[in-house]
Amino acid sequence: MKAKGFLMMLLLAFGSVLAASTWDDFWNYNSAHDAQGILSLVSKLENTGVENLNATETAVLAYAYTEYANWGLPSGDRQKEELYEKALEYADMAIAKDQNSAFAHYVKGATIGRLAQYKGIIQSLFMLDDFDRHLLRAIELDPNNFLAYVAMGMRYRDTPWPFKNYKKAESYLKKAIEIDPRYVNAYYELAVLYEKMKRYDEARRLYEKILSMEPHPLFVAQGMETKETARKWIEEHNK
Numbered sequence: 011m012k013a014k015g016f017l018m019m020l021l022l023a024f025g026s027v028l029a030a031s032t033w034d035d036f037w038n039y040n041s042a043h044d045a046q047g048i049l050s051l052v053s054k055l056e057n058t059g060v061e062n063l064n065a066t067e068t069a070v071l072a073y074a075y076t077e078y079a080n081w082g083l084p085s086g087d088r089q090k091e092e093l094y095e096k097a098l099e100y101a102d103m104a105i106a107k108d109q110n111s112a113f114a115h116y117v118k119g120a121t122i123g124r125l126a127q128y129k130g131i132i133q134s135l136f137m138l139d140d141f142d143r144h145l146l147r148a149i150e151l152d153p154n155n156f157l158a159y160v161a162m163g164m165r166y167r168d169t170p171w172p173f174k175n176y177k178k179a180e181s182y183l184k185k186a187i188e189i190d191p192r193y194v195n196a197y198y199e200l201a202v203l204y205e206k207m208k209r210y211d212e213a214r215r216l217y218e219k220i221l222s223m224e225p226h227p228l229f230v231a232q233g234m235e236t237k238e239t240a241r242k243w244i245e246e247h248n249k
Contacts, residue, residue: 032067066114068103072100075093075096076093094128101121112151115147116157119142119147135173142162156187163200163203176206193229194225195233201213201216214244214247
């Protein structure tokens with residue numbers, strides 16, 4: 011399926027009336043990790059006035075902040091936390107505008123997950139209920155949201171006992187792959203899980219598969235980075 015067609019399917023799945031050009035701009039900038047582009051989109055939406063945006067447009071604004079913080083700033087930059095907090099504000103506004111926006115609930119849950127990395131262990135665990143509630147609501151509203159399944163898989167893989175559950179993590183990550191087998195990072199997160207489970211042969215097979223894959227058209231830069239990570243893993247474990 012061509013990337014443009016997938017974008018339109020995703021747009022319809024999220025029930026958005028957002029102008030296709032703005033929607034396309036976000037995914038194109040995000041796919042390329044185009045910092046200037048994503049910031050120009052943020053400026054455009056904010057200058058329109060958040061009160062004038064519909065629920066999906068507001069959620070896109072929130073997600074633009076989240077994704078820019080993810081890849082647009084260096085690791086350890088404290089501004090990341092500020093951008094995640096801003097993204098949460100916009101995600102809450104989007105949900106207030108439409109309680110049934112799958113995209114808004116996904117953005118809220120995904121941003122909570124990112125922000126939890128900057129909180130102490132106790133505070134981050136208190137955020138877990140909200141994370142689960144919004145991601146599961148996103149899946150309920152849109153069962154084809156493979157990104158939400160990946161996020162839930164990582165949640166059950168990476169949280170401390172008694173909140174972790176490797177069996178659930180595997181199930182969520184495999185479901186993400188079933189929904190969209192082109193998404194490189196679903197295989198990567200599953201490989202990391204298998205390493206934690208000491209299922210090293212299965213992890214290796216996934217890393218080898220990643221090397222043979224083309225990046226998902228909506229996640230090209232991320233996919234290329236993940237392929238490089240897989241290459242280094244295989245190289246290191248062949249020594």
